Amino acid sequence: MNGPHLQLEVYPDAGAACRMAAQRLAQALAQGGTAALAGGNTPRPAYHLLAEMELPWPAITLVPTDERCVPPDHPERNDRMLAEALGDRGYRLVRLPAELGPEQGAREAEALVAPLVPFRVVLLGLGEDGHTASLFPGHPALEATGLVAPVRRAPKPPPERITLTLRALSQTETALLLVTGASKREALRRLLTGDDLPPRRLTVPTLTILADREAADAMEA
Numbered sequence: 351m352n353g354p355h356l357q358l359e360v361y362p363d364a365g366a367a368c369r370m371a372a373q374r375l376a377q378a379l380a381q382g383g384t385a386a387l388a389g390g391n392t393p394r395p396a397y398h399l400l401a402e403m404e405l406p407w408p409a410i411t412l413v414p415t416d417e418r419c420v421p422p423d424h425p426e427r428n429d430r431m432l433a434e435a436l437g438d439r440g441y442r443l444v445r446l447p448a449e450l451g452p453e454q455g456a457r458e459a460e461a462l463v464a465p466l467v468p469f470r471v472v473l474l475g476l477g478e479d480g481h482t483a484s485l486f487p488g489h490p491a492l493e494a495t496g497l498v499a500p501v502r503r504a505p506k507p508p509p510e511r512i513t514l515t516l517r518a519l520s521q522t523e524t525a526l527l528l529v530t531g532a533s534k535r536e537a538l539r540r541l542l543t544g545d546d547l548p549p550r551r552l553t554v555p556t557l558t559i560l561a562d563r564e565a566a567d568a569m570e571a
């Protein structure tokens with residue numbers, strides 16, 4: 351299928367891929383601006399590194415690409431992970447009100463996200479099943495026309511989430527996908543060989559994939 355040009359960059363290990371992710375984020379945010387940042391575990395080291403960089407932090411706004419419908423401050427919240435990894439640098443963190451449940455949370459988040467687009471940079475992750483943000487393969491949220499969509503019955507727990515949509519995530523100057531570890535190898539192979547996985551549906555011209563060797567395996571050019 352068509353989709354963005356996928357530009358694969360392979361680094362020796364997860365640490366090096368995360369260092370590059372932090373550098374690309376810092377470049378994009380050098381004059382301030384807004385970034386949508388993946389949750390989950392993969393990007394955590396990149397956020398720790400980013401936090402140490404000299405940036406105009408008060409001019410930077412961050413928003414998670416998706417949020418899990420669990421109470422505020424729950425360990426599974428993506429906004430909690432972001433805040434813990436980045437520490438208090440004076441940036442603005444926009445929290446998506448997923449604690450209100452998928453539908454009400456997405457409705458209220460729509461008004462929060464509307465003033466944030468277009469983004470300077472979006473950093474996405476890739477799940478083992480090929481999901482990105484909380485956009486799962488075959489899920490109706492892929493067809494959403496707004497900026498934020500409710501998600502029920504996500505195959506990865508927790509099942510209730512809200513997510514920035516393809517439309518929101520595609521409004522960015524720079525789109526990055528960070529993929530590390532052997533557990534992501536099959537999803538990355540499928541993405542690169544043309545399977546209809548959610549990142550392929552982004553309407554950005556180029557999606558830069560920052561992968562480590564374990565994830566990229568035999569896919570290196």
Ligand SMILES: O=C1O[C@H](COP(=O)(O)O)[C@@H](O)[C@H](O)[C@H]1O
Nearest residue numbers: 388389390391392475476477483
């Ligand atoms: O559930 C989620 O999964 C993806 C991938 O997470 P990871 O732990 O495998 O890196 C993540 O990008 C997304 O933000 C998150 O909510």
